[in-house]
Amino acid sequence: MxxxxxxxxxxxxxxxxxxxxxxxxxxxxxxxxxxxxxxxxxxxxxxxxxxxxxxxxxxxxxxxxxxxxxxxxxxxxxxxxxxxxxxxxxxxxxxxxxxxxxxxxxxxxxxxxxxxxxxxxxxxxxxxxxxxxxxxxxxxxxxxxxxxxxxxxxxxxxxxxxxxxxxxxxxxLRESGRSVGIVAQAGSYQQMLQGKSYQMLRLAIDESLGATPEISANKYMLWVRFTSQGTDLKAKPVESDVPFELTLCNF
Missing domain, CATH: 1.10.3900.10 (YacF-like)
Structure with missing residues (x-):
């Protein structure tokens, strides 16, 4: 992972x-x-x-x-x-x-x-x-x-x-969160945070999937989009489902 x-x-x-x-x-x-x-x-x-x-x-x-x-x-x-x-x-x-x-x-x-x-x-x-x-x-x-x-x-x-x-x-901080298993449908995942304050996000993914997360977040919404790298190392959107573990950490 x-x-x-x-x-x-x-x-x-x-x-x-x-x-x-x-x-x-x-x-x-x-x-x-x-x-x-x-x-x-x-x-x-x-x-x-x-x-x-x-x-x-x-x-x-x-x-x-x-x-x-x-x-x-x-x-x-x-x-x-x-x-x-x-x-x-x-x-x-x-x-x-x-x-x-x-x-x-x-x-x-x-x-x-x-x-x-x-x-x-x-x-x-x-x-x-x-x-x-x-x-x-x-x-x-x-x-x-x-x-x-x-x-x-x-x-x-x-x-x-x-x-x-x-x-x-x-x-x-890392020990404060609980991991949750999630599947990003078609390589994308969104979650409403409803204004709850978090300090850090941790995302664990199986190395063999070859998927790299691009993360953006604020106190209202979290968005994760997965990409993969071809032989030219350019990032390309992943269109398949991607399983991963998400941990939201807060003191």
């Missing part, structure tokens, strides 16, 4: 973008070639651009506290698994404490590092990080993989609490 996610608002869109960047960062950080570590470092610079909103940290703290208060209300419910509830509450407390302890603007340690900022300025230019442009950076890339790994990890570590909080918030 391939899972597609669609954010209903700009806040969730930003969190999903940061999560995507973080997953790529972790992957390339674990590699050993200088080119792969270059991508990991460039990804940190992209994170700074996306996480530049001054209110992102406060938004996350408010959401973590809101989730905590909501979950505390379930303690008296006999149908709730106490151990699982306590584990989630512990995760919330830990993420909140780490985020509160993170001083200053997100990534300020990187902005204060002139050497890193010189690399950031050159990476914006196509091919701008060549050895003759940044000889000191080229020299750093020749260091042992373990040392490069530790350097990049150290530069990223002040940002880690933010991404831990993002991961927890998105996990709770």
């Amino acid at each position: 391939i899972v597609y996610e669609y954010p209903f608002n700009e806040r969730i869109r930003t969190l999903l973008r940061l999560e995507d960047l973080y997953e790529k960062f972790v992957f390339f950080l674990q590699q050993e070639h200088p080119y792969q570590h270059h991508i990991a470092l460039s990804t940190i610079f992209e994170m700074l651009e996306v996480a530049g909103r001054a209110d992102l940290k406060s938004d996350l703290l408010q959401e973590l506290e809101r989730q905590r208060q909501t979950l505390l209300g379930f303690r008296s419910n006999p149908n709730v698994q106490t151990e699982r509830l306590d584990a989630v509450l512990s995760d919330l407390d830990r993420a909140t404490a780490a985020l509160v302890a993170a001083q200053g603007k997100t990534g300020q340690n990187i902005r204060d590092n002139e050497w890193l900022m010189s690399i950031r300025g050159r990476t914006i230019i196509p091919g701008g990080a060549c050895e003759f442009d940044l000889p000191s950076y080229y020299a750093w890339q020749q260091r042992p993989p373990r040392q490069r790994f530790e350097d990049i990890t150290g530069w990223f570590s002040p940002m880690a609490p933010l991404f831990d909080a993002i991961g927890l918030v998105l996990r709770l």
Whole structure:
């Protein structure tokens, strides 16, 4: 199954973008070639651009506290698994404490590092990080993989609490919905939402069907249209029925 996610608002869109960047960062950080570590470092610079909103940290703290208060209300419910509830509450407390302890603007340690900022300025230019442009950076890339790994990890570590909080918030959001099996008649599906507020849509489809969803939605209506790719990779409307699973998520 391939899972597609669609954010209903700009806040969730930003969190999903940061999560995507973080997953790529972790992957390339674990590699050993200088080119792969270059991508990991460039990804940190992209994170700074996306996480530049001054209110992102406060938004996350408010959401973590809101989730905590909501979950505390379930303690008296006999149908709730106490151990699982306590584990989630512990995760919330830990993420909140780490985020509160993170001083200053997100990534300020990187902005204060002139050497890193010189690399950031050159990476914006196509091919701008060549050895003759940044000889000191080229020299750093020749260091042992373990040392490069530790350097990049150290530069990223002040940002880690933010991404831990993002991961927890998105996990709770994804777990808030229930999957429903649906068949898109002739490759198209519409659903009236009647003004109900949702944060995110998740759509799972069998990979073997070769169908790709194009999603548009607002608080009134959801529309999914399936397309397929030919040998020229151009999108063509699917005219047959397409079964899929739909999950509407909301805190």
